[in-house]
Amino acid sequence: MHRSLLAFLLLPASALAPLSMAFAGQVPRAATSADIPISAKDRVYAADQFSNTVSVIDPANNRLLGVIRLGDPQPASLSPLYRGQLLVHGLGFAPDGKTLAVVSIGSNSVTFIDTATNAVKATTYVGRSPHEAFFTPDGRELWVTIRGEDYIAVLDTKTFAETKRIRVPAGPGMQIFSPDGAYGYVCSSFTAETVAIRLADHQIVGRIKQDSAFCPNIAASPDGKQVWLTLKDIGRVMILNARPPFNVLHTIDTGPLTNHVNFARTATDTFAYVTIGGLNVVKVFRTDSFAQIATIPVGKLPHGLWPSGDGRRIYVGLENADVIAAIDTSSNRVVAQIPVGQAPQAVVYVPNAVTTGPGIAGLTPLGLAAQAVHLTLDPVRSSSGSLSTSVSLFDQGLTQILQAAVAGLEPRKPYVLALAHLPDGSGAIEPLASFMTNPAGSAVVNAIGAIGQIGGDASGDRPRILVIVPGTTTEYGPPVQVQSRAS
Structure with missing residues (x-):
């Protein structure tokens, strides 16, 4: 066998990859550019x-x-x-x-x-x-x-x-x-x-x-x-x-x-x-x-x-x-x-x-950037294909930033993201943010405050859970999404 051909065949796979994987250029470069x-x-x-x-x-x-x-x-x-x-x-x-x-x-x-x-x-x-x-x-x-x-x-x-x-x-x-x-x-x-x-x-x-x-x-x-x-x-x-x-x-x-x-x-x-x-x-x-x-x-x-x-x-x-x-x-x-x-x-x-x-x-x-809590709000009346809401509590030290990726609600309707004290989310609420859903029944909702004790307050004897209720902070209905217990 020719020496140069033998050397080529003995090359490791990583060395051959650039040749075998040369598809074409990737964004933002042109298709005629070489892959890297x-x-x-x-x-x-x-x-x-x-x-x-x-x-x-x-x-x-x-x-x-x-x-x-x-x-x-x-x-x-x-x-x-x-x-x-x-x-x-x-x-x-x-x-x-x-x-x-x-x-x-x-x-x-x-x-x-x-x-x-x-x-x-x-x-x-x-x-x-x-x-x-x-x-x-x-x-x-x-x-x-x-x-x-x-x-x-x-x-x-x-x-x-x-x-x-x-x-x-x-x-x-x-x-x-x-x-x-x-x-x-x-x-x-x-x-x-x-x-x-x-x-x-x-x-x-x-x-x-x-x-x-x-x-x-x-x-x-x-x-x-x-x-x-x-x-x-x-x-x-x-x-x-x-x-x-x-x-x-x-x-x-x-x-x-x-x-x-x-x-x-x-x-x-x-x-x-x-x-x-x-x-x-x-x-x-x-x-x-x-x-x-x-x-x-x-x-x-x-x-x-x-x-x-x-x-x-x-x-x-x-x-x-x-x-x-x-x-x-x-x-x-x-x-x-x-x-x-x-x-x-x-x-x-x-x-x-x-x-x-x-x-x-x-x-x-x-450091502190790694500190966050991730939660889920599930529909109260779920069915096949029902969408849930994901929530993150980003720790800022003295405060937290809450972000909810809301999905599965009625389009173009007012809702309130809130804290509730009963396990099923019913009863009085502590509003965190009011929002209007978009034409797809979704929204990205933010709130800021000392709200890190979801699941229990500082004394540990008064649990709080996240809910979404239809309406406004003064006139609202029963919850349509409630924080999952698995959270």
């Missing part, structure tokens, strides 16, 4: 909203390396002299993988982090309630959706300064770019319209009517042909033509609290992965026929997701479980669960984020 095999140089980042941290994961062993602390828990963050970041939520990364952009909703900021050292390079303060940010394919600009207003803030990635504002429909939710850098796509969270913007001159060249006015997330396929966006309030995905005339190609009813969408190109095809928070699943769809091919149970309130550089895995943030779930795209099964900070929102996978050294400088343990 998973390695210890890569990083998975999660924006932890209530611990004000960024969790950093090594995907080679699916291990949490630590967190980057950008802010403090309450009540320190309520001080008029507070200087940290608040409500860490959105993530974007530069094409060269060397810079991570972190959006904090509560402090109206974008923090630029060096991925090799985990050090903050700069912080830029922008308009009211920014939501997401992403780099243009040439790496020269960072576009930030200013969801509390009506524009995109364009930041120079060398000076980190805002250089321009692009007016768009009120409440821009997220933006993403075509892989070739020709267009940017901006959906809205307050206005039922998505716009296509030409990058060459920042002009709007297309307008597409959304089926509802609440789009939190948008993604462009690596082949440059499609744009998928999610509509959280009505539980739907819209698929758009990524090129003129930017028309609607298809719509799919996906389920309550439809959150984020992203793509993975595998050995067989390109697939869209959609997180459905009210069902605690990820649904998988073909991008040619739009047929659903899988439903993956992942855990409580899946939110952001991103593929590895070779499409072999999808990483999903579980907002009400404080976990990142890793999905194997060949089997569409969860293969790892990694603990992270409180309420992970956006998730990104950055290939070759660390080119030298271990890349753990500046990271700290989870």
